[in-house]
Amino acid sequence: MQAPEVAAYWAERRRYLEKVRRVPEVRQRFWRAVGIYLLRRILWSFGFFPVFIAFWLPFVLSSFNPVVMATDLIPILQNFVQANPEEQATSLSTLTIAWASIGFFFLVFDFVLTPFKSPYEYEADVYMRSWEQLNHDQLPDKV
Template sequence: MTDHTQKHIDSPEVAAWWAERRRYLEQIRKTPELRQQFRKEVALYLLRRALWCYGFFPVVIAFWLPFVLSSFNPVVMANSLIPMLQEFVASNPEQQATTLSTLTIAWLSIGSFFLVFDFVLTPFRSPYEYEADVYMKAWEQVNHDPLPDKV
């Protein structure tokens, strides 16, 4: 059996670490450049997630899946799709509207399904948290790893 050594962390030390982190986060939240960067990061994150979930996944399901089911043969796929398209064009406007609304609801429901899981799997990483992580690593080195006198 191997001997596992565990580093004992004192409770006051952990409390001091969290207190310093909270203090630093409060301080940097007042910085206009970081506030602007935060807004930009949130907007890019939401745009990226929306494009990914409402653009990529419904397209894959709507086009790649039938392509796979037709054994990667575009002629077979076209032969099955052309009669459906002709039937759609020949139908009355109410049936066309119903078909389009059904496709829109399907598109949005698939995108929303993937969006929920995408938010869970790829959470937003705040620039404030990143800055605090960098600061706290430096703080740990200064407060807990003093350099030898003869360096």
């Protein structure tokens, strides 16, 4: 590939991105997409995974038998209710720490595995496809 054609492509892309960043509708779509992306990642990491692990592990350990799971958990819950408030607070703080650590663990991996897709980049991709079609004779085959 020749450098001038590649430089022209990226210069046009940068110019278009600067232009499209000033459009209020696209800016509004960007902030909405950021909010939805963060909300999904947080709900998925702190809502689904800790709850799934909290119910799936006892279910597996009870050999997928809900009766065995209930008979194992009822004495634990009775001991919790009959314990003094200090022991209850310690148990609740331990559960909160476990919940948060599982949530943050999955949140980090969720951010890595599902990166944010910017509406600006989408707009630039669409524009550059049409720009490539218009300037096809000036660009090398692999751009």
